[in-house]
Amino acid sequence: MLDVQNLTIEYTTAAGPLRAVEDVSFTLQRGESLGIVGESGCGKTTATRALLRLLPKNGAITAGRILFDGDDLVRKSDAEIRRLRHRHIALISQSAMNALNPVYTVGEQIKEGIRAHTRMSDQEARARCVEVFGLVGLEAKRLDSYPHQLSGGMKQRAVIAMALSLEPEIIVADEPTTALDVVVQGRILQRLRQIRERISSSMIFITHDISVVGESCETIIVMYGGRIMERADTRSFFRAPAHPYSMGLQNAFPSIADIGHADLVSIPGSPPDLLAPQPGCRFRARCPFADADACQTRTPPLLQVADRHWAACWYTDQAAGFRARARDHATWRKAAADGR
Amino acid sequence: MAVFVAKRLATMILMLLLVATMIFLMFRTMPGDPTASMVDPSIPREARQALLERYGLHESLWTQYRIFMADLVRLDFGSSYFYNRPVLEVIGERLPATLILMFAAMLFAYALGVLGGAWMAWNRGTWREAAGITFSLIFRSAPTFWVGLMAVMLFAVTLGWFPAQGMRTTGYTGDTFREVFVSLDFLRHLILPAAVAGLYFLATPLLIMRNSMLEVMSEDYIEMARAKGLREIRILYKHAARNALLPVVTAGALFIGAAIGGQVLIEVVFSWPGLGREIVQAVTRSDYPLAQGIFIIISALVMSMNLAADIVYGLLDPRITYH
Numbered sequence: 001m002l003d004v005q006n007l008t009i010e011y012t013t014a015a016g017p018l019r020a021v022e023d024v025s026f027t028l029q030r031g032e033s034l035g036i037v038g039e040s041g042c043g044k045t046t047a048t049r050a051l052l053r054l055l056p057k058n059g060a061i062t063a064g065r066i067l068f069d070g071d072d073l074v075r076k077s078d079a080e081i082r083r084l085r086h087r088h089i090a091l092i093s094q095s096a097m098n099a100l101n102p103v104y105t106v107g108e109q110i111k112e113g114i115r116a117h118t119r120m121s122d123q124e125a126r127a128r129c130v131e132v133f134g135l136v137g138l139e140a141k142r143l144d145s146y147p148h149q150l151s152g153g154m155k156q157r158a159v160i161a162m163a164l165s166l167e168p169e170i171i172v173a174d175e176p177t178t179a180l181d182v183v184v185q186g187r188i189l190q191r192l193r194q195i196r197e198r199i200s201s202s203m204i205f206i207t208h209d210i211s212v213v214g215e216s217c218e219t220i221i222v223m224y225g226g227r228i229m230e231r232a233d234t235r236s237f238f239r240a241p242a243h244p245y246s247m248g249l250q251n252a253f254p255s256i257a258d259i260g261h262a263d264l265v266s267i268p269g270s271p272p273d274l275l276a277p278q279p280g281c282r283f284r285a286r287c288p289f290a291d292a293d294a295c296q297t298r299t300p301p302l303l304q305v306a307d308r309h310w311a312a313c314w315y316t317d318q319a320a321g322f323r324a325r326a327r328d329h330a331t332w333r334k335a336a337a338d339g340r
Numbered sequence: 341m342a343v344f345v346a347k348r349l350a351t352m353i354l355m356l357l358l359v360a361t362m363i364f365l366m367f368r369t370m371p372g373d374p375t376a377s378m379v380d381p382s383i384p385r386e387a388r389q390a391l392l393e394r395y396g397l398h399e400s401l402w403t404q405y406r407i408f409m410a411d412l413v414r415l416d417f418g419s420s421y422f423y424n425r426p427v428l429e430v431i432g433e434r435l436p437a438t439l440i441l442m443f444a445a446m447l448f449a450y451a452l453g454v455l456g457g458a459w460m461a462w463n464r465g466t467w468r469e470a471a472g473i474t475f476s477l478i479f480r481s482a483p484t485f486w487v488g489l490m491a492v493m494l495f496a497v498t499l500g501w502f503p504a505q506g507m508r509t510t511g512y513t514g515d516t517f518r519e520v521f522v523s524l525d526f527l528r529h530l531i532l533p534a535a536v537a538g539l540y541f542l543a544t545p546l547l548i549m550r551n552s553m554l555e556v557m558s559e560d561y562i563e564m565a566r567a568k569g570l571r572e573i574r575i576l577y578k579h580a581a582r583n584a585l586l587p588v589v590t591a592g593a594l595f596i597g598a599a600i601g602g603q604v605l606i607e608v609v610f611s612w613p614g615l616g617r618e619i620v621q622a623v624t625r626s627d628y629p630l631a632q633g634i635f636i637i638i639s640a641l642v643m644s645m646n647l648a649a650d651i652v653y654g655l656l657d658p659r660i661t662y663h
């Protein structure tokens with residue numbers, strides 16, 4: 001249904017062009033749930049905003065295609081894109097806390113979205129609001145509340161309800177729960193999973209928390225420095241990650257990961273400079289297994305390592321050995337020291 | 341809400357009494373013999389004494405103050421020396437003219453400022469934005485009386501589109517409010533001074549609206565509105581402008597005090613028979629009861645406008661609750 005091909009996105013900045021997303025390709029089937037993980041600044045938000053053509057003014061798609069039911073969204077007119085937003089591809093924004101306009105009631109804001117795309121009367125739209133509020137577990141009377149009268153968790157659910165209101169084919173959820181405490185987070189994620197099972201929307205789920213992807217998504221994409229490092233069936237990915245970065249994500253702090261809160265920034269070192277991209281693998285400076293040759297000079301393409309499993313690493317054939325060594329913290333500390 | 345307004349009104353009355361005290365002291369502690377400016381010192385001694393006694397100026401300061409305040413709470417501002425009529429009557433005649441001119445100018449400035457400020461934010465970084473800023477700042481920094489005179493020269497004298505001065509065509513005398521203010525002739529007289537005053541006021545709402553719009557446009561709920569597939573114009577005016585308006589209202593309330601100064605100049609330039617012109621004349625004629633009265637009325641005006649701004653603010657922003 002959605003077929004993203006070689007998507008590249010650049011921001012114009014004072015310091016020159018910043019390539020936030022490079023050569024990203026993936027597909028999304030009807031009803032499929034896709035998780036995108038990666039540390040802060042790796043381009044997750046940028047890549048998914050592009051699906052709605054919602055990039056900031058200084059951002060532009062410089063290459064690639066986004067095929068939605070066969071039509072290239074990159075080439076569509078603004079009016080066509082506007083009709084597509086919300087109705088077909090809906091967004092649950094990264095900062096749902098601030099995604100509601102403070103001067104209108106929640107109900108008014110949901111109704112507005114419904115009525116912008118349908119011919120529903122005010123009462124019909126209201127009935128629809130009550131329905132989706134039920135789905136996310138909010139009382140109908142909350143529709144008449146202003147955002148400041150709701151708790152963080154309620155606001156989040158209201159934003160989710162808004163995204164569901166037109167039963168879009170695709171829901172893009174950009175870190176929908178980061179601002180909430182862990183308990184509320186868990187409840188909302190569970191609710192999202194249940195809803196997705198009930199309605200047939202596909203979902204793109206962006207998160208820092210790799211364990212969330214394990215629970216709710218069929219497919220996972222690991223991004224690093226604007227590129228896809230690994231793309232796989234979730235089960236295959238957790239059984240045998242093929243990219244050293246993915247191994248780092250899974251293994252760096254397994255004890256914390258176990259309680260469901262893996263901290264991604266904990267791989268030693270910092271992400272690459274997107275302003276001055278160098279040839280070679282993006283992850284090489286922090287990779288404990290990088291060599292002095294191919295990894296430094298040639299950017300690895302996504303190579304198939306198993307059924308529905310690809311990784312952008314020159315040494316996928318040695319992945320089993322890497323996995324064993326990646327379990328040892330010392331491996332990572334040494335890489336960080338060498339990388340400097 | 342009603343409680344809030346009542347409380348604010350009570351505070352206002354207290355503040356007005358304070359202002360009245362200050363005004364009273366201001367006039368009495370001016371350098372030199374205060375009575376000299378009130379009663380012509382060259383007239384014979386006995387006659388002077390009689391006059392002083394008639395106006396109560398021979399009493400001690402404290403007694404004068406008690407009488408002044410006691411009259412004030414009964415809304416008795418005394419009699420104008422010049423007109424020989426109760427001050428309140430004179431003010432009552434002048435007040436509508438001032439209010440109408442001021443509201444017309446504010447309406448003009450705020451309508452243009454709010455819509456234009458939003459439009460400028462929308463055209464961020466283009467020549468249109470720069471032109472809007474320059475335009476509004478020219479009228480803010482140019483002396484109002486000069487702009488007024490230029491406007492009179494161009495539109496009244498050269499082009500003859502509007503009358504040059506006054507509120508009604510010379511020779512006309514109307515008695516009732518309706519006769520004076522509800523007519524096309526009045527409207528024609530109003531346009532030029534209202535436009536000149538409005539252009540002077542314009543920079544404040546325009547620039548604040550632009551800044552606050554730019555800030556609001558980067559809020560997450562604006563991106564969300566886009567993600568909902570709303571039209572840009574709807575996002576601009578329904579979602580962004582409504583929020584951007586809040587600081588404009590606040591600034592407007594603060595600005596009203598400053599605007600009175602501009603109002604005085606405009607009334608003088610256009611011979612507009614309002615309070616602004618009257619106060620200048622009252623001071624030059626040493627008509628102290630009238631001057632005091634106008635000062636107090638203007639203070640009350642500024643305070644009520646501030647209250648009005650607070651109420652508007654609450655209507656615009658549901659997060660505000662009145663206590």
Ligand SMILES: Nc1ncnc2c1ncn2[C@@H]1O[C@H](COP(=O)(O)OP(=O)(O)OP(=O)(O)O)[C@@H](O)[C@H]1O
Nearest residue numbers: 011013018020039040041042043044045046047056
């Ligand atoms: N408007 C912009 N102008 C210039 N650079 C930008 C802009 N927005 C994002 N970037 C840069 O693009 C890169 C990718 O940003 P993006 O927001 O897509 O990352 P992300 O993966 O969503 O991060 P996070 O997890 O923190 O949300 C970052 O290096 C960021 O600094």
Ligand SMILES: [Mg+2]
Nearest residue numbers: 044045046094
């Ligand atoms: Mg992001």
